[in-house]
Amino acid sequence: MTRNLYITNLFVKHNLDCFICIGTLSGFTRPLARLIDQFEQLPGIGPRTAQRLALHLLRQPEEKIRNFASALLEARTQVGQCQTCFHLSAEKECEICRNNAREKDLICVVADSRDLLALERTREYKGLYHVLGGLISPMDGVSPEMLHINSLVKRVDMNSTKEVILALTPSIEGDTTSLYLSRLLKPFTKVSRIAYGLPVGSELEYADEVTLTRALEGRLEIE
């Protein structure tokens, strides 16, 4: 629990046990300061938003807070990974893999579950998915063995998959991973890649539905 504090242009790191820090939280009492600090540690939450969320929660009835806390714990303890596609799931197999209306011979490969959810929002894709758990990145020490790639090859081989669509963020890591996968999978099936309807360097999960739909429609087979 650290808090950054500027004193006459000097950057000093303090923590919440420090009397200066408790003082600088604009008179917030300690349990509230702790709550704000927890919110600040979440991605995309700055100090002002953290304060607003914490104060909002304090105004809620106790039962609502209990439900919120138990939802957090329940999600953490019960949600794991689908044993087939590695999407987030509380069951052994996720809803998409269990859905008989989906096209079972089509697999769309994504880096993580957030990308899968973005594609699902388009309502255009009716096949299955495979979540890699990241992208190959030698710079960050991520090698192919650390991703769900072996399981993908086995899956494609065993289920006589007709096509694998690679839907990876257009970046050096995304391109490297796409090339690696296409070489591995081509002996087994047709491999295509979503078209660049997306700006280079952008994150798949933040793309709007129309852009993602066009990208899917314009996918190209890798020669």
Ligand SMILES: [Zn+2]
């Ligand atoms: Zn699944």
